[in-house]
Amino acid sequence: MHSLHLKPGEHRRISKGHLWSFSNELQSVPKDIAAGETVKLLSSNGMLVGTGFYNPNSLISFRLLSRSGELPDKAFFRKRIDEALALRTKVYPADETNAWRLVHGESDGLPGLVIDRFGKALVIQSYSAGMDLHLPVISDILEELFNPEAIVIRNESVLRDLEGIKRYKNIILGDKQNTTQLIHDAGISYQTDLYEGHKTGFFLDQRENRRMIRKLAQGGTVLDVFTSDGGFGLNALHGGAAHVTMTDISSDALERAAANAALNKYTNIDTLEGDAFDILQQLGREGKKYDLVILDPPSFTKSRKNLPAALKAYRKLNKLGLQLVKNGGFLGTASCSRHASEEDFIRAVQQAAQPLRKHLRQIYRSSQPADHPVLLSMPETRYLKFACFYVTSDV
16 A cells, blocks of 8 residues: 655644645655555654545545545445444434435545435445445445445536546446435425436435425415425425425426426426526516525535635525515525635625615524534535525615
């Protein structure tokens, strides 16, 4: 096994619980180390920091797996996945849901790996060259634990470009028919497409926040922007909304949202296909107003250098959304951009309200759910921001 040495003092962050070391923190790197190879990381004075994956093509050069020097064999992965499974079955009993994130990367001690469970199928995402090399053994473990109908690889994220590894998707167990799964969550059923749907097939990270929306939607008209498979909109209907309008740029997503509404016997919906900014502007010109507007956009930036542009987009989006909220109505708004802090995001919402002379009273503020745990020593594992506001106007 190759050994890498950190520069003097560069061991401090990782010794405090972080799991990454960056290329500019290494003294030197032998040229014969392949991307994804398991290596030892040593401090400048030769003390073992740990074992992990190395990638010469990535700014994140080293991803820590074990501080004691364990190797990533089948026993190692089985232990980590067993620990992750114990947490999920504790916080999500089967009568509440049959879908949750099994592995949340660094937070579960498996950097660069995401595994989502949907009914009788599992979806894997890898964000590192090292984890890519171990997907066969990880898949074997999942078969042993779950005996699933399907296992799908959804390695399509742009984050793989930063690792110098190709994007692809593949069904490694079962066939395409098995990748359509019926899931249930807090009284609502969803038909999910794990091969063609967004991300891993369904957004699980807003599950707790959707329940808050139920309370705000009762008896009102709701606009669900970036609806995807209809998660927020269906929860609004479950909470007693009079009518829900769902919007998305993807016709396939809107078809799934409408099908999920029918699956739950909801009829008081309509859908609008198109760019969210264009739709919000058009609804504003038409003078539309809603009791509740929900904004759940995709990430506006994958890097810190683009943060100013992302915050500008959040200001514009929330301004357009606030213009459609009735006086005395509610705004539910989210950010999944890891590089935008919660403070940055809330400030952007406030700045959106000021020129409209809207008064915002925050009534709910939350983050990601228990199956997307935050590792306190790694701020990077906290990404989701969600808040609800009571909206009034002095105009």
